[in-house]
Amino acid sequence: MNVSRHSETPASDPSAAAADADETQRTTTAQRDAPRAIDVDGLELTYGDGTEAVSGVEMSIPRGEFFGFLGPNGAGKTTTIKVLATLLSPTAGEVRVNGFDARTEGRKVRSSIGYMPQETSIDPELTARENVRFACEAYGVPRGERADRTDELLDLVDLVDVADKEAEEFSGGMKKRLDAATALVHEPPLVFLDEPTTGLDPKARNRLWEYFRRINDEGTTIFLTTQYLEEADQLCDRLAVILDGEIVIEGTPAELKREVGGEVLDIDVAGDAHAETAAIARDFEPFADATVETTDEGISVTARSARQHGTDLLVALRDAGVTVTGFNVREPTLDDVFLAITGEPLDEETPDEEGGS
Numbered sequence: 001m002n003v004s005r006h007s008e009t010p011a012s013d014p015s016a017a018a019a020d021a022d023e024t025q026r027t028t029t030a031q032r033d034a035p036r037a038i039d040v041d042g043l044e045l046t047y048g049d050g051t052e053a054v055s056g057v058e059m060s061i062p063r064g065e066f067f068g069f070l071g072p073n074g075a076g077k078t079t080t081i082k083v084l085a086t087l088l089s090p091t092a093g094e095v096r097v098n099g100f101d102a103r104t105e106g107r108k109v110r111s112s113i114g115y116m117p118q119e120t121s122i123d124p125e126l127t128a129r130e131n132v133r134f135a136c137e138a139y140g141v142p143r144g145e146r147a148d149r150t151d152e153l154l155d156l157v158d159l160v161d162v163a164d165k166e167a168e169e170f171s172g173g174m175k176k177r178l179d180a181a182t183a184l185v186h187e188p189p190l191v192f193l194d195e196p197t198t199g200l201d202p203k204a205r206n207r208l209w210e211y212f213r214r215i216n217d218e219g220t221t222i223f224l225t226t227q228y229l230e231e232a233d234q235l236c237d238r239l240a241v242i243l244d245g246e247i248v249i250e251g252t253p254a255e256l257k258r259e260v261g262g263e264v265l266d267i268d269v270a271g272d273a274h275a276e277t278a279a280i281a282r283d284f285e286p287f288a289d290a291t292v293e294t295t296d297e298g299i300s301v302t303a304r305s306a307r308q309h310g311t312d313l314l315v316a317l318r319d320a321g322v323t324v325t326g327f328n329v330r331e332p333t334l335d336d337v338f339l340a341i342t343g344e345p346l347d348e349e350t351p352d353e354e355g356g357s
């Protein structure tokens, strides 16, 4: 999230305008001189067994941004996060986090970040309150501030009512919220969230979204990995997609969708005519530049002229004896972007937990 100042100075007041220009100049200089939240140059990480998990990642993330890091399983997301959080040492490359060198200033990096790992790090035998208190101690929150900070965080993640229950009784959603609270006890300016909502039901996911949005609005930089493209679309200012250890595309969600080129025509067909329908669409002259995929319901055609020639294709399908049960022309989603880049949809796990408290 980049905050820009908007002047309301009337154009007829030259001294105020000059002062404002000065102010703008100062802001720009300050922004330029302030270290970025994350600066990565040529990052490589090869594991001991020879697996090249990350090979040549470049990244520059300004303070206050809500950044999404996407990619299929095994692409290198967690490895990259672990390097940024100084849990792994890079094989090659420069990594600066909040202005500190991840190789030589690991302690400073760690005290300036929060890290919510994929697997829960809470102690199930402790209560929610004890878990947060323990995190306060671990992160060096001054003793006199711990009680207030714990109450504030439990309130923020909506666990006040169960604060004195042992965490092992919690649902998946409650555990994730407790994890989020423990990662934030020291009010870090930068937070890494590694698939924070995987397996949660939509209600629990929404609660965490609200929370992440709130801390981002208050200035916290967020580095998020997620399997849920809708989540990335809803929350992130900018996204990067990593594939086989390399970033293949980055931009705002809108920029990535524009990269797909055109609109998407979804056609639902009766019976098992999916492959036949796809073949007809591929041979359909106006869609010579189109991408045609089969879907659970029928086919999906991405083309610049999807809207203009969609009905002509429906006529051609009817003439070929295909029964069309539904159709829709829409803007591309991030799922379409993913499909276009990787050739396959991003696997999403089905939510399997009741997450509410």
Ligand SMILES: Nc1ncnc2c1ncn2[C@@H]1O[C@H](COP(=O)(O)OP(=O)(O)OP(=O)(O)O)[C@@H](O)[C@H]1O
Pocket (backbone or CB within 6 Å): 047, 048, 049, 051, 052, 053, 071, 072, 073, 074, 075, 076, 077, 078, 079, 080
């Ligand atoms: N400790 C390890 N030793 C050897 N190889 C590893 C290790 N951890 C991960 N890898 C491998 O490194 C590659 C990148 O893994 P990583 O966990 O970073 O991917 P990811 O994008 O986070 O995937 P996921 O979404 O499944 O967590 C994969 O091929 C993985 O099998």
